[in-house]
Amino acid sequence: MFDIKRFRNDLNLNQKEFAEKVGLPQPFISRVEKGKDKFPEKHIINLKNIFDVEDFSKYIIDIPDEDPRIDELNDVIKSQQRTIENLSETLKIVMGKN
Numbered sequence: 001m002f003d004i005k006r007f008r009n010d011l012n013l014n015q016k017e018f019a020e021k022v023g024l025p026q027p028f029i030s031r032v033e034k035g036k037d038k039f040p041e042k043h044i045i046n047l048k049n050i051f052d053v054e055d056f057s058k059y060i061i062d063i064p065d066e067d068p069r070i071d072e073l074n075d076v077i078k079s080q081q082r083t084i085e086n087l088s089e090t091l092k093i094v095m096g097k098n
Contacts, residue, residue, distance in 0.1 A: 002044050003059045005033040048077040049084055
């Protein structure tokens with residue numbers, strides 16, 4: 001599980017600001033923070049791209065530190081970031097801005 005509230009607070013954002021940045025409804029963010037809903041994994045991956053946070057492991061809760069899922073999640077996030085960077089560079093070349 002991902003500690004959205006801690007993550008949001010570390011970014012100094014209120015729920016409305018955070019919801020707007022991630023493209024989700026503020027009431028959903030509230031429900032997640034209260035434990036009534038879970039934050040979808042696909043959105044956790046997007047957080048890396050939106051906020052440029054290197055280490056997400058400190059926001060993973062209810063999973064022991066030695067659990068390999070933390071490393072797997074960070075690997076997926078890094079892979080997605082590389083893909084976005086490669087696409088961005090390709091777009092610059094195609095648009096003739098390199």
